[in-house]
Amino acid sequence: MNAMPTATAATTGAVAIPTAAPRPTTPAPDPGSPYQSYVYAYPHKTAYRPLPDRPALRDLWRTEPKDALSLYLHIPFCEVRCGFCNLFTRIGAPGELTTRYLDALDRQATAVRDALGDDGPIRFATAAFGGGTPTFLTAGELDRLCDIAERRMGADLRAIPLSVEASPATATADRLAVLASRGTTRLSLGVQSFVDEEAKAAVRPQRRADVEAALARIRDARIPVLNIDLIYGIDGQTAASWRTSLDAALRWEPEELYLYPLYVRPRTGLEGRTAVGDPAWDEQRLRLYGQGRDHLLAHGYRQVSMRMFRRADAAPQGPDDHACQTDGMIGLGCGARSYTAALHYSFDYAVDMREIRGIIDEYTATRDFGHAVIGRRVDADEARRRHLLQSLLQADGMLVADYRARFGADPLTDFAAEIDRFTARGWLDGPARTTGLLKLSADGLAHSDALGPELFSPQVRAAMAAYEPK
Structure with a gap:
């Protein structure tokens, strides 16, 4: 379970948002468990649906600002599938599947770069390789992946933050050497637990000795930022x-640490093996979260979000002027998403291994990558929700003035009912009307x-509820 680095909350490159119609009030759900859903993107991919008009990418991107884009390349392969994992990934790559996949990724990159046009500045401000496990690829294949990002898309990987996800078994010296030489600034290692019995319980076959050896190799590669993922x-x-x-x-002094609560989702290896919905489990996770948070704060880390902690003395990765709330994202690969102001789009999504294999096979056979096929329109109300979500869930919060500048409206009015609920529960820090900060x-x-x-929104919630897992 690796994580994308948190984007800055700046509002540069803001996109003009149409005036919103009267906003429907979101019904107040019972908060119930503190572990409802990990919100890392909105709208959630289970709210996406096939797009009947299959809009051309050139039309989607024609009027979008393209001077601070984020680039994400998705590699849907792992050596094993952990029991908690519901990511879009398959075990192994028989035959020449990785070659066919990179061939398709190359075709897609060519089509997308063509769709972006040449009528204005095109610049990538940040890049990431995720999965799956990007380091499942060989050293030579990783070199080719970087070539696709640079030569096809025009991203200058040595000049921008580049984050790559890895597993202990695939963090080999030759792969790390390629990543370091191509400008990787952050390596995120999915460890989850240093206790062998816990790794086994999470259906993650690994030994602590192998994890420690991988961490030594990463430090030897001198990639500036090491992130370690742990699960409670x-x-x-x-x-x-x-x-x-x-x-x-902590003995490895990682620049970042992510602490994830364990989730057990449908069609994953732990389904039916862990007491989902048990209040005692919620209490355990809250208790362990608090213990982990306090321990990291005491050791010189600052909290960036519920999950993310950054060492206070860690040097910045480099210039990063991409704002996740406002700037576009280009996703390449069959598990990646792309974001414009008005449409979020991707390919099909599945968790079941047979379904995933079929989607990957279809992707590798695709010749026409010039259209969006599955996605969700983002209207003015959804844009406001997304901005609030992606800002408020960061520890620094959201400046009310930034929201007003982008939308010409007051978030304390737009989301009065929700903010009142959060205030009553003690979830907000201070009165926003006085501090100017949510x-x-x-x-x-x-x-x-x-x-x-x-x-x-009620519409997104209904679409997610109607989604049939596969």
Whole structure:
């Protein structure tokens, strides 16, 4: 479970948003469990549907600002599939599948770059390789992946932040050497637990000795930022064993640490094996979250979001003027999403391994990448929700003035009912009308996975509920 680096909350490159119609009030759901949903993008991909008009990418991007884009390349392969994982990925790549996949990625990149046109400046401000496990690819294939980003898309990987996800088994010296030489500024390692019994319980076959060896290789490669992912809430995990993992990670002095609560989702390896919905499990995860947060804060880390902690003395990765709330994103690969102001689009999504294999096979056979096929329109109301969500879930919060400047409206009016609920629960830090800042309290950050879903629109919530998992 690796994570994209958090984008800055700046509002440069803002896109003009049409005047919103009267906003429907979102019904107040029962907050119930503090672990409703991990909100890392909005609208959620399960709200996407086939686009009957299959709009041409050239038309979608014609009027979009393209001077601070984010580039994401998705590699849907892993050596194993962890029990908690519902990412779009398959185990292994028989035959020449990785070659066929990179061939398709090259064709897609060519089509997308053509669709972006040449009538204005095109610049990528940040890049990431995710998955799956990008380092499943060989060193030579990783070189080709970087070539696709640079030569086809025009991204200057040595001049912008580049984040790459890896697993301990695939973080080999030759792969890391390629990534370091091509400008990687951040390497995110999915460890999850340094306790072998917990890794086994999470259906993640690995040994601590192998994890430690991988971390040594990463440090030897001198990639500026190391991120380590850890998970709390694993069956059999205790405060003592959680402390063991935290301390083991801290010995490597990672610039970033992500602490994830365990989720058990449909069609994953842990489904039916963990007591989902058990209040005792919620209490355990909240308790371990608090323990982990306090431990990292005491060791010189600052909290960036519920999950993300950054070492206070860590040097910045480099210039990053991409704002996730306002700037576009180009996703390449069959599990990637792309964002314009008015449409979010992707390819089909699945969790079941047979379905995933079929989607990958279809992707590798595709010749025409010039149209969006699956996605969701983003109207003025959804744009406001997305901006609030992606800003409020960061520890620094959202300046009310930034929202007003972009939308010509007051978030305290637009979301009065939701903000009143959050205030009553103690999830907000101080009166926003006085401070000019909508910011989560410590308790609000702890409940981010309950707060976020309450900002989903009724339409998105209905679409997600109607989605048939596959």
